Amino acid sequence: MPAEYLDDFKTVLEDVDLLKVxxxxxxxxxxxxxxxxxxxxxxxxxxxxxxxxxxxxxxQNIRREHDAIITEIITRDMAGQIVKSTGDGVxxxxxxxxxxxxxxxxxxxxxxxxxxxxxxxxLDMGQVRVEKAGGVQSDLFGRHVDWAxxxxxxxxxxxxxxxxxxxxxxxxxxxxxxxxxxxxxxxxKRESEAALELFxxxxxxxxxxxxxxxxxxxAEMKQSKPDFMTFMITGTACLCLLILTLGAVLAVANGxxxxxxxxTTAGIPIGGGFLGLASMFYRLLTISSSARRTQ
Numbered sequence: 001m002p003a004e005y006l007d008d009f010k011t012v013l014e015d016v017d018l019l020k021v022x023x024x025x026x027x028x029x030x031x032x033x034x035x036x037x038x039x040x041x042x043x044x045x046x047x048x049x050x051x052x053x054x055x056x057x058x059x060q061n062i063r064r065e066h067d068a069i070i071t072e073i074i075t076r077d078m079a080g081q082i083v084k085s086t087g088d089g090v091x092x093x094x095x096x097x098x099x100x101x102x103x104x105x106x107x108x109x110x111x112x113x114x115x116x117x118x119x120x121x122x123l124d125m126g127q128v129r130v131e132k133a134g135g136v137q138s139d140l141f142g143r144h145v146d147w148a149x150x151x152x153x154x155x156x157x158x159x160x161x162x163x164x165x166x167x168x169x170x171x172x173x174x175x176x177x178x179x180x181x182x183x184x185x186x187x188x189k190r191e192s193e194a195a196l197e198l199f200x201x202x203x204x205x206x207x208x209x210x211x212x213x214x215x216x217x218x219a220e221m222k223q224s225k226p227d228f229m230t231f232m233i234t235g236t237a238c239l240c241l242l243i244l245t246l247g248a249v250l251a252v253a254n255g256x257x258x259x260x261x262x263x264t265t266a267g268i269p270i271g272g273g274f275l276g277l278a279s280m281f282y283r284l285l286t287i288s289s290s291a292r293r294t295q
Contacts, residue, residue: 034094034125034166035140035148036080038107040066041120041157043088050116063088066117069110073103083140089119089152091140097125097166098173101201104160105179109206112158122152123162125169147196154187154215160201161213167199174201182209186218 040046040063050059070090074080080094080103094100104121111117126144151161161184162170171181179201186195195218200209 030127030129030142032125032127033130033140034080034097034100034123035128035144036074036092036094036100036104036121036123037086037089037148037152038070038119038121039086039089039152041118046116062116066119069117070107070119073107073110079103084138091145093128093140096173097123097162097170101160101162101166101170101174101179105201105203105206108158108160109203112206118157120152120155120157121160122148122150122155123160123166124148124151125163125165150189150193151196151198153189154196154198154213155200156210156214158207159210161198162201164197164199167201170201178203180204180209184210184213187213187215188218189215191216 043063046062047059050062067085067090070092071082074082074090074092074094079096079099080092083091083093085091094103100123104123107119107121111119124144124147126142126147128140128142128144131139131141147163151163155161167181180203182200182202184198184200186197188195198213202209
């Protein structure tokens, strides 16, 4: 596009197309969002301690302080939006994975020295159903909400866990001087649940990563590749079978051996060769297929 028309083209995009995109997004009941969960770990025990030492209102003051800190960090500069309180935490959303991770790091840094409030955070990203009341997001539904909550449950207080979808998008956008990443692998909270591949972002100046998560680790299967000897054996078997078959055809063509005699003397070796070759190929396919699966 000629340079003299570029500015006009950008103006048209900003004034017309972007408005259409915004209207299109508002008309849809589903969105691709980063789902944020946090949880005041040990809130039940904390509540009991506070109410015994002081009263119920004292604990509610701590909970309100938590909500205020989390809300201020998430909503600053319209980075994210609080959806609802979960009692001992909040459910929120972000549009950018990198911003979500940065704000989580800020939350953990802010609360590190707090005497009462210790939170664990989980993030996942994907398509969710958005419920609105009075034009404001009031609830979210979908498996990514469940996965964010599950990631939260496998973190310890003071730590953040994100799924692969968040990690992949956020990794390239955040300076490595700010956030360090640890890959924990596949974990599940219960045997009946699907395992999640989890990553931990952290500020090395503030904290260290968890040694292991609160859950059941599922060992990722090694990328089993057929070795060189397997290919050599298979190739040699193919070559021998080809030579045997060609020799038999030439023998019949030159009258050295009859077709009936060939069936008696060579049928079994050739048939066995075909069966052996088929089993080798089946083994190779099985190895290749298993390399793409995880336990």
